Amino acid sequence: xxxxxxxxxxxxxxxxxxxxxxxxxxxxxxxxxxxxxxxxxxxxxxxxxxxxxxxxxxxxxxxxxxxxxxxxxxxxxxxxxxxxxxxxxxxxxxxxxxxxxxxxxxxxxxxxxxxxxxxxxxxxxxxxxxxxxxxxxxxxxxxxxxxxxxxxxxxxxxxxxxxxxxxxxxxxxxxxxxxxxxxxxxxxxxxxxxxxxxxxxxxxxxxxxxxxxxxxxxxxxxxxxxxxxxxxxxxxxxxxxxxxxxxxxxxxxxxxxxxxxxxxxxxxxxxxxxxxxxxxxxxxxxxxxxxxx
Amino acid sequence: xxxxxxxxxxxxxxxxxxxxxxxxxxxxxxxxxxxxxxxxxxxxxxxxxxxxxxxxxxxxxxxxxxxxxxxxxxxxxxxxxxxxxxxxxxxxxxxxxxxxxxxxxxxxxxxxxxxxxxxxxxxxxxxxxxxxxxxxxxxxxxxxxxxxxxxxxxxxxxxxxxxxxxxxxxxxxxxxxxxxxxxxxxxxxxxxxxxxxxxxxxxxxxxxxxxxxxxxxxxxxxxxxxxxxxxxxxxxxxxxxxxxxxxxxxxxxxxxxxxxxxxxxxxxxxxxxxxx
Numbered sequence: 319x320x321x322x323x324x325x326x327x328x329x330x331x332x333x334x335x336x337x338x339x340x341x342x343x344x345x346x347x348x349x350x351x352x353x354x355x356x357x358x359x360x361x362x363x364x365x366x367x368x369x370x371x372x373x374x375x376x377x378x379x380x381x382x383x384x385x386x387x388x389x390x391x392x393x394x395x396x397x398x399x400x401x402x403x404x405x406x407x408x409x410x411x412x413x414x415x416x417x418x419x420x421x422x423x424x425x426x427x428x429x430x431x432x433x434x435x436x437x438x439x440x441x442x443x444x445x446x447x448x449x450x451x452x453x454x455x456x457x458x459x460x461x462x463x464x465x466x467x468x469x470x471x472x473x474x475x476x477x478x479x480x481x482x483x484x485x486x487x488x489x490x491x492x493x494x495x496x497x498x499x500x501x502x503x504x505x506x507x508x509x510x511x512x513x514x515x516x517x518x519x520x521x522x523x524x525x526x527x528x529x530x531x532x533x534x535x536x537x538x539x540x541x542x543x544x545x546x547x548x549x550x551x552x553x554x555x556x557x558x559x560x561x562x563x564x565x566x567x568x569x570x571x572x573x574x575x576x577x578x579x580x581x582x583x584x585x586x587x588x589x590x591x592x593x594x595x596x597x598x599x600x601x602x603x604x605x606x607x608x609x610x611x
Numbered sequence: 612x613x614x615x616x617x618x619x620x621x622x623x624x625x626x627x628x629x630x631x632x633x634x635x636x637x638x639x640x641x642x643x644x645x646x647x648x649x650x651x652x653x654x655x656x657x658x659x660x661x662x663x664x665x666x667x668x669x670x671x672x673x674x675x676x677x678x679x680x681x682x683x684x685x686x687x688x689x690x691x692x693x694x695x696x697x698x699x700x701x702x703x704x705x706x707x708x709x710x711x712x713x714x715x716x717x718x719x720x721x722x723x724x725x726x727x728x729x730x731x732x733x734x735x736x737x738x739x740x741x742x743x744x745x746x747x748x749x750x751x752x753x754x755x756x757x758x759x760x761x762x763x764x765x766x767x768x769x770x771x772x773x774x775x776x777x778x779x780x781x782x783x784x785x786x787x788x789x790x791x792x793x794x795x796x797x798x799x800x801x802x803x804x805x806x807x808x809x810x811x812x813x814x815x816x817x818x819x820x821x822x823x824x825x826x827x828x829x830x831x832x833x834x835x836x837x838x839x840x841x842x843x844x845x846x847x848x849x850x851x852x853x854x855x856x857x858x859x860x861x862x863x864x865x866x867x868x869x870x871x872x873x874x875x876x877x878x879x880x881x882x883x884x885x886x887x
Contacts, residue, residue, distance in 0.1 A: 460715075468674050469712035473726045473775075474701040476694060 364478075364556050368486055371479040377487065385484045389450050390492040394499060400445050401500035404437050405429060405507030413516055423522035427530035429508040434535040438501035440587055443546035445500075446493065447579035451554035454485055455575035458558025459568040467559065482555040486548070493547035494540045501539060534601075538594045545590060549582040623686055625650045625783060625815045626671055631680035633666055639839045640666050642848045644680070646834065650782075653809060653816040655830035655855075657823070659869065662836040663848070664819040665709075668785050671817065672704050673697060684783075702730055704783045705776030709791060711768040713760040713775070719746075720756030723775045730779065745774040748811075749804055766797040773804060777812070784808065786818040790825050802828050823870055830855045835866055 408429045416422045458481060461467050470477045512518045554575040561571040624647040633641040640663040648654050656664045669675040670682060673689050682689040684700060692700065713722050723742045727733055733741070743753055749770040760768055769789065776784060789805065790798035802825050809816060820826055826833060835851035842848060851858065851866045858870050868875045 464710060464715075465708045465712040466714055468669070469706070469708055469714070471674055472672055472701060472704065472706040473729065473779075474698045475725075475729050476698065 360560070361552070361556055364482075364559070365552050367478050368482050368552065368555075371476065371483050372486065375479060377479070377484040381480065382484045382487065385488045386492065389446070389485070389488040390496065393446060393449055393492075393496060396449060397442050397445055397496045397500050398503045400441050401433070401438060401503035402507035404441055404500075405433060405504035405509075406511040408432060408437070408504075409508050409511035409516065413512070413518075422516075422518055424526050424530075425512050425518060426509075426523035426525075426527035429512070430505055430527045430531045431535055433501050433504040433508065434531060434539045436539070436587070436591075438504055439497045439539045439543040439546060440583060442497045442500035443493065443543060443550060443583050444580060446489070446496065446547075447550045447554075447576050447583065450489075451550045451579050452572040452576045454551075455554045455558040455561075456568050456572040458555060459561030459571040462559060462561045463563055463568060477559070482551075482559075485555055486551045489547035489551035490544060493543045497540055497543040501536070534598060538590075538598075541594065542587060542590045545586050546583050549586060550579040553578045553582060624648055624683075625685060626817075627681075627683045628667075628670070628677075629681040629683070631667075631670065631682070632678045633663070633670055633675060634678040641670070642839050642842070644836075644848060646849070646852075648815060648817065650815050651809075651813065653805075653818065653829055653831045655818045655820060655826040655833050656836065657819075657821060657826055657833060657869065658836035659838060660821070661840075662838045664836055665787055667836070668787055668817060668819050671783075671785065672701065672706060674706075702726070702779055703781055704785060705779065705781035707769070707772045707776045707784070707786045707789060709787045710765075711760070711772030713768055713771060715760055717759075718756060719758050719760065719763070719771055722760070722771060723756075723778055725775065726779045741778065742774075745778050746771070748777075748807075749774045750800070766793050766800070769793070769801060770804070773801075773808075777808065780812060782814060784814050784816045786816065786820075788820055788822075789818065790820060790822045798822065798825060801825075805829050823872070827855045827858075833858060835869065837865060 412425060412428055413422060416425055467477045470480055513520045513523055557571040557575040561567045627647040628644055631641055631644040656667060658664050666675055670677055677690055720742055723745055724738050727738045727741060746755060751770055789801050806829055808814060833851065833855050834849055836848055837850045839848060850863050851861055861867060
C-alpha cells in the first residue's frame with residue numbers, strides 16, 4: 319500500500335477536481351446572486367433619492383419644459399398611431415370568434431374594455447419605454463461617459479435633482495394623458511374597422527360599449543399607467559447613470575433600459591390587474607359579464 | 612472682530628487626505644495616501660497611466676467616495692458631509708475636466724453661466740457681463756457664447772472649461788490633464804493661463820498631468836504616484852514628494868525613468884510578457 323501522498327490515486331484526483339468545479343460553480347452563482355441584490359439595493363436607493371429631491375426642491379421651469387416637450391408632445395403622434403392600430407387589430411382578431419357565437423354586436427364591449435384596461439396603458443407605456451426611455455438612458459449614459467454628470471456635481475448641482483427629477487416628473491404627469499390618447503385612438507380605430515369595414519350595427523356596437531365599459535375600466539388603465547411611468551423613468555435614468563465606458567456601454571444602457579422597463583411593465587400589469595380586480599369586486603360584488611347576465 | 616482669516620486657519624492646510632484607500636470592486640487604486648496641501652500651493656501630481664492620479668483628484672472633491680480614510684477640506688470631513696453641506700463646499704472648488712465636460716445641450720454662454728444661475732441671484736445682464744469677462748480672461752471672443760461645444764476645437768473647449776471652473780472665484784482649482792491632446796503651443800497657452808489664474812486670484816491648485824514640461828513650469832511641489840498593481844507589499848504608493856528641482860536628483864529609478872521618458876524596464880517587461 320502506498321503512503322506517498324504526493325501521488326494521489328485516481329479516485330482521489332477525480333473527487334478533488336469535482337469538488338473544485340462544484341466550488342467554482344457555487345461561487346459563480348453566489349456572485350450572480352450578490353450582484354443582483356446589490357443592483358436591486360442600488361436601484362432602491364436611487365429611487366429613494368429621486369423622491370427625496372422631488373419633495374425637497376421642484377425643478378425650474380427652464381429645466382422641466384424641454385423634457386415635458388420631449389416626453390409628451392413628441393410622443394403624441396406615435397402613441398396615437400399605436401392605439402389606432404391596436405384597436406383595428408383587436409377588431410380583426412375577435413370578430414370571427416364572436417360571429418360564431420352570434421354575438422358580434424358585443425365586439426364594442428370587448429374591444430373598448432380591453433383597450434381601456436389593458437392594451438391602451440401597456441402599449442402606450444411600451445412605446446414610451448422604447449422611444450423616450452432608451453433615448454434618456456443613452457443621453458444620460460453619454461453624459462456619464464463624458465464626465466458631464468461629474469461636472470454637474472463638481473459645480474454644486476445635484477445630478478439626481480437636475481437630471482432625474484424632471485424626467486421622472488414628466489413621465490408621471492404625462493403618461494396618463496398619453497394613455498388616454500392611445501385608448502381614444504384605439505376606440506376610433508376599433509369603431510372604424512368594426513362598423514365601417516366589417517359592417518357591424520353601429521347602434522348595438524355603441525350601446526354594448528356603454529353597457530359594459532365603465533369609468534372604473536378607464537380608471538384602472540390610468541392608475542396602471544402612472545406606475546408604468548414611474549418604472550420607465552427610474553429604470554432608464556438609473557441605466558444611464560450607471561453606464562459603463564465607451565459606445566458599447568451607452569448602447570447597453572439603452573437596451574437594458576428598454577428591456578427592464580418592459581419586463582417591469584408586464585409584471586406590474588399582472589400585479590395591479592389582480593389588485594384592481596379585487597377592488598372592483600369589493601365595490602361591486604355582483605360584477606357583470608359581457609357574455610350576458 | 613477680526614474679519615480676515617485667522618492665523619490658525621492660515622496654518623491649517625486647505626485640503627488634506629489621511630490614510631486614504633480607494634478600491635473599485637476588488638481592484639485597489641489608492642493605497643494609504645497621506646497628503647496635505649497648504650493654501651496657495653500649486654501641487655502637480657504625476658505618474659504613469661493607471662497609477663490613480665485622476666482618482667485621487669476626484670476623491671479630493673468627493674466625486675469618488677473613499678473606501679476608507681479621511682478627506683479634510685478646510686477643517687471639515689468632506690466624506691462625511693450631507694448633500695446640502697457638500698453643495699455649499701463644492702462652490703469653493705473649480706474642476707477642469709480632461710475633455711472639459713461641457714454640457715452638449717447648452718451653448719458656451721449657458722455653460723459658463725451655469726454655476727452663477729445655480730447658486731446666485733444675479734440678473735441676466737450681470738451674469739452675461741461676468742461670463743464675457745471670464746471668457747476674455749481665457750482669450751476667447753464674445754462671439755463664442757452663442758456656439759455649442761461641438762463647434763469648438765479641443766483647445767477652445769478646454770479654455771471654456773477653465774472659464775466655467777473659475778466663474779465662482781473658487782479657492783481650490785483642480786485640473787485633470789489640462790494639456791493632454793493639445794498641440795505644443797496650445798499646451799503652453801494653458802500653462803500660462805494656469806500661472807495667470809494663480810497670479811490674479813488667491814487659489815490653491817492641484818494639477819494632474821503627465822506633461823513634464825508643464826509640470827516643471829507651473830509646480831511649487833510635485834508628487835509622483837506609482838500603480839498599486841506594481842508595488843511590493845508595504846511599499847508606499849507616493850514615490851516622490853518635493854519641489855520640481857529635486858526630481859533630477861531623485862535616487863528612485865522609477866522617478867528618473869518617468870521624468871526622462873525612458874521605457875527601460877517596462878519595455879523588457881512587455882517583451883517577456885509577449886514571449887512568455
